[in-house]
Amino acid sequence: MTWNDLKAVIRWSPASSALTLATRPEDHRWQLDQHLLADIADSLRWLAWSKTTDARNGRNMPQRIQRPGVKPTTERIGSATKLADMQEFLGW
Numbered sequence: 001m002t003w004n005d006l007k008a009v010i011r012w013s014p015a016s017s018a019l020t021l022a023t024r025p026e027d028h029r030w031q032l033d034q035h036l037l038a039d040i041a042d043s044l045r046w047l048a049w050s051k052t053t054d055a056r057n058g059r060n061m062p063q064r065i066q067r068p069g070v071k072p073t074t075e076r077i078g079s080a081t082k083l084a085d086m087q088e089f090l091g092w
Contacts, residue, residue, distance in 0.1 A: 010023065015031055015032075016031065029068040038064075038065040038067060041065055042065055046061075046062060049061060049062050
C-alpha cells in the first residue's frame with residue numbers, strides 16, 4: 001500500500017466507520033438519512049405554519065431543527081425573567 005492509497009482510504013472511509021469518528025466527528029454524528037428526515041420535518045412544520053394567521057402576518061416562523069456542525073443563523077439575545085416579575089408585568 002502506498003501513501004496515496006492510505007490517503008484515499010482515510011479520505012473516503014464511510015461516515016459510519018471508527019476512522020471517521022476519530023478524524024471527523026461532526027460527519028459521524030448525522031448520516032444522510034438523518035439529514036433528510038430533518039429536512040422533511042422542517043418542511044412539514046413550515047407547511048403547517050403557512051396555513052396560520054401568523055404566516056399571513058409574517059411572524060412566528062418555525063425554527064429549523066439544529067444540525068450538528070451548523071451554527072444557527074439567528075442569534076438569540078436576552079435573558080430570562082422571574083415568573084413573579086412577568087405576572088406583575090401582565091397584571092395577573
